[in-house]
Amino acid sequence: MxxxxxxxxxxxxxxxxxxxxxxxxxxxxxxxxxxxxxxxxxxxxxxxxxxxxxxxxxxxxxxxxxxxxxxxxxxxxxxxxxxxxxxxxxxxxxxxxxxxxxxxxxxxxxxxxxxxxxxxxxxxxxxxxxxxxxxxxxxxxxxxxxxxxxxxxxxxxxxxxxxxxxxxxxxxxxxxxxxxxxxxxxxxxxxxxxxRNAPLAVRASRRLVVEASTVDHERLWELSDAASRAIELTADFAEGPRAFMEKREPVWTGR
Known part of the structure; x- marks a missing residue:
């Protein structure tokens, strides 16, 4: 083994x-x-x-x-x-x-x-x-x-x-x-x-940190904006604020 x-x-x-x-x-x-x-x-x-x-x-x-x-x-x-x-x-x-x-x-x-x-x-x-x-x-x-x-x-x-x-x-x-x-x-x-954090947001954040060492700032802003728009379309994006307002832990689905 x-x-x-x-x-x-x-x-x-x-x-x-x-x-x-x-x-x-x-x-x-x-x-x-x-x-x-x-x-x-x-x-x-x-x-x-x-x-x-x-x-x-x-x-x-x-x-x-x-x-x-x-x-x-x-x-x-x-x-x-x-x-x-x-x-x-x-x-x-x-x-x-x-x-x-x-x-x-x-x-x-x-x-x-x-x-x-x-x-x-x-x-x-x-x-x-x-x-x-x-x-x-x-x-x-x-x-x-x-x-x-x-x-x-x-x-x-x-x-x-x-x-x-x-x-x-x-x-x-x-x-x-x-x-x-x-x-x-x-x-x-x-x-x-x-x-404990939203998985799609974690992956997107990781991707941007990795890119930061090789991509110029203007391109990084573009990538950041695109990642934000993509996250806004997910179910987890709605779950985060809803859980906060309801004073409970969020239930992430990765979708």
């Missing part, structure tokens, strides 16, 4: 990397399963959030070196999703990474591909590829400069040395810091908090 999928309480799906003896390294089967999971989230109206977690003391050590040694490097990526099946995958469902242990190389890039990160005190993050005459080609060199101060991103890229969870939290790379062994539970709690 390379992974475990579970339905948490409510509308949260959990994907747990489950190759602890291999430090949860990514092989071809895992990459394909990850892409399939994310596509399934987008297709399932009953699931509003995903949590990417892992079994064992390591979140993910990156690429499975046995696969690389056997000449199967290409199998660690999917055509649409890139490395691990998700680092380049277009999607709508927000993802939370639950990092309880080292997230290194491609493992760090999997965490960075998620929208939010919950980490335990024993977590660490690094892209050590330069130590092996490689580059972090799964998005690490693209995402880190937009998430961290430029000189910190440069330090990680050029030294290959990791930073611990506390420093990652202080720098804003990690959203929530929790106790050892509590990363998955903490990530589910964060996901459930988000699920």
């Amino acid at each position: 390379v992974h475990v999928e579970a339905r948490a309480a409510g509308r949260v799906s959990v994907f747990r990397l489950d190759r602890p003896r291999a430090r949860n390294a990514i092989d071809g089967e895992t990459a394909a399963a990850l892409e399939s999971w994310v596509r399934g989230l987008d297709a399932d109206p009953e699931i509003w959030m995903g949590v990417l977690s892992a079994s064992g003391p390591v979140f993910c050590a990156g690429a499975d070196l046995k696969e690389i040694s056997a000449g199967r490097l290409d199998s660690l990526s999917t055509a649409a999703g890139g490395f691990g099946g998700i680092t380049r995958l277009a999607r709508e469902t927000p993802l939370v990474a639950a990092v309880d242990g080292p997230a290194l190389a491609g493992g760090c890039e999997l965490a960075l591909a998620c929208d939010l990160i919950v980490a335990s005190e024993q977590a660490s993050f690094g892209i050590p590829e330069v130590k092996r005459s490689l580059i972090a080609g799964g998005g690490g060199l693209i995402r880190l400069p937009s998430l961290l101060p430029q000189r910190i991103a440069m330090e990680l890229a050029l030294t290959g040395s990791p930073i611990d969870a506390r420093r990652a939290y202080d720098l804003g790379l990690v959203n929530r810091l929790v106790g050892d062994g509590d990363a998955e539970a903490g990530a589910v709690r964060l996901a459930e908090e988000i699920c």
Whole structure:
């Protein structure tokens, strides 16, 4: 077994990397399963959030070196999703990474591909590829400069040395810091908090935040206006004010 999928309480799906003896390294089967999971989230109206977690003391050590040694490097990526099946995958469902242990190389890039990160005190993050005459080609060199101060991103890229969870939290790379062994539970709690909001508005908001790093301001205003008009046509748009006036919690339908 390379992974475990579970339905948490409510509308949260959990994907747990489950190759602890291999430090949860990514092989071809895992990459394909990850892409399939994310596509399934987008297709399932009953699931509003995903949590990417892992079994064992390591979140993910990156690429499975046995696969690389056997000449199967290409199998660690999917055509649409890139490395691990998700680092380049277009999607709508927000993802939370639950990092309880080292997230290194491609493992760090999997965490960075998620929208939010919950980490335990024993977590660490690094892209050590330069130590092996490689580059972090799964998005690490693209995402880190937009998430961290430029000189910190440069330090990680050029030294290959990791930073611990506390420093990652202080720098804003990690959203929530929790106790050892509590990363998955903490990530589910964060996901459930988000699920209390209107799902279509959450997805539209996520989309605009993602676009903000690559699209000019004029285009962003256009996208924001279009998203607002689309939300105004939904049943949930009417439910929000109605629930407020009736002094009750809203009942979202995702429609």
